[in-house]
Amino acid sequence: MHNKLANNHLPGKPYTAGQAIPVRELHAGHKDEILNHLLQLNDEDRHLRFGTQTPDEVIAHYVEHIDFNRDTVFGIFNDDLKLIGMAHLAYLPESKNQTRAAEFGVSVLPEGRAQGLGTALLQRSAVHARNTRIETLYVHCLASNKAMMHLAQKAGMRVEHAYGDADAYLKLSPASPATIVEEAANEQWADLDYAMKSNLKKTNQAWWWLLGRPGLAP
Numbered sequence: 001m002h003n004k005l006a007n008n009h010l011p012g013k014p015y016t017a018g019q020a021i022p023v024r025e026l027h028a029g030h031k032d033e034i035l036n037h038l039l040q041l042n043d044e045d046r047h048l049r050f051g052t053q054t055p056d057e058v059i060a061h062y063v064e065h066i067d068f069n070r071d072t073v074f075g076i077f078n079d080d081l082k083l084i085g086m087a088h089l090a091y092l093p094e095s096k097n098q099t100r101a102a103e104f105g106v107s108v109l110p111e112g113r114a115q116g117l118g119t120a121l122l123q124r125s126a127v128h129a130r131n132t133r134i135e136t137l138y139v140h141c142l143a144s145n146k147a148m149m150h151l152a153q154k155a156g157m158r159v160e161h162a163y164g165d166a167d168a169y170l171k172l173s174p175a176s177p178a179t180i181v182e183e184a185a186n187e188q189w190a191d192l193d194y195a196m197k198s199n200l201k202k203t204n205q206a207w208w209w210l211l212g213r214p215g216l217a218p
């Protein structure tokens with residue numbers, strides 16, 4: 001399911017060679033990378049991501065208070081192990097007579113866009129949500145956010161508009177053996193991909209060091 005949506009993109013981009021996009025689950029040890037990623041978003045992107053003007057201090061506060069025990073954060077790393085895409089799946093408090101729900105927030109740095117990363121993060125989050133008994137996935141976005149609206153609709157979300165904002169909903173089916181296997185396979189593939197990129201980076205650094213390039217010692 002993940003690949004069907006994720007790989008249907010423009011030719012010639014790093015993530016269009018027909019392979020699954022490796023989406024890793026992040027933990028509290030990734031806070032610096034998450035902060036660095038979000039601080040690279042320009043004012044407009046921050047507005048689209050958080051629904052309001054978001055100065056650096058607010059982003060720092062947001063990252064500091066992500067509860068990794070309750071929520072799940074996913075990330076995509078490029079070949080330099082830079083976090084180019086991330087999604088925060090925030091579990092909403094349970095209340096009587098309401099279905100279990102989570103809210104999805106996502107950002108991809110400009111250099112990673114239009115390669116299916118946002119779609120891959122949404123798919124990974126939806127599968128994880130199903131596997132953790134979430135019945136409804138929400139995305140709150142500005143109605144002017146064409147890319148997010150397109151992404152949500154492509155994933156089958158119902159979009160409702162109100163006062164310049166839009167809420168997209170996805171009613172999730174219960175988990176199945178297939179969703180459990182899909183998530184496990186994606187996690188393994190993402191770990192393997194990260195390990196390979198990490199080894200390659202170290203090897204390159206060692207070569208640069210041997211060749212006497214300053215400042216790149218392993």
Ligand SMILES: CC(C)(COP(=O)(O)OP(=O)(O)OC[C@H]1O[C@@H](n2cnc3c(N)ncnc32)[C@H](O)[C@@H]1OP(=O)(O)O)[C@@H](O)C(=O)NCCC(=O)NCCS
Nearest residue numbers: 048049105106107108113114115116117118119146147150
């Ligand atoms: C929204 C966002 C995450 C999309 O990331 P992405 O990696 O480019 O997403 P994908 O490549 O998977 O898909 C983007 C889709 O939107 C389409 N799109 C992009 N800009 C568009 C626009 N202005 N109008 C219509 N569609 C648009 C792309 O063509 C692509 O569609 P396709 O897969 O059918 O070709 C990214 O633009 C972003 O980080 N924006 C700033 C933060 C934000 O808006 N977050 C969402 C609110 S929580």
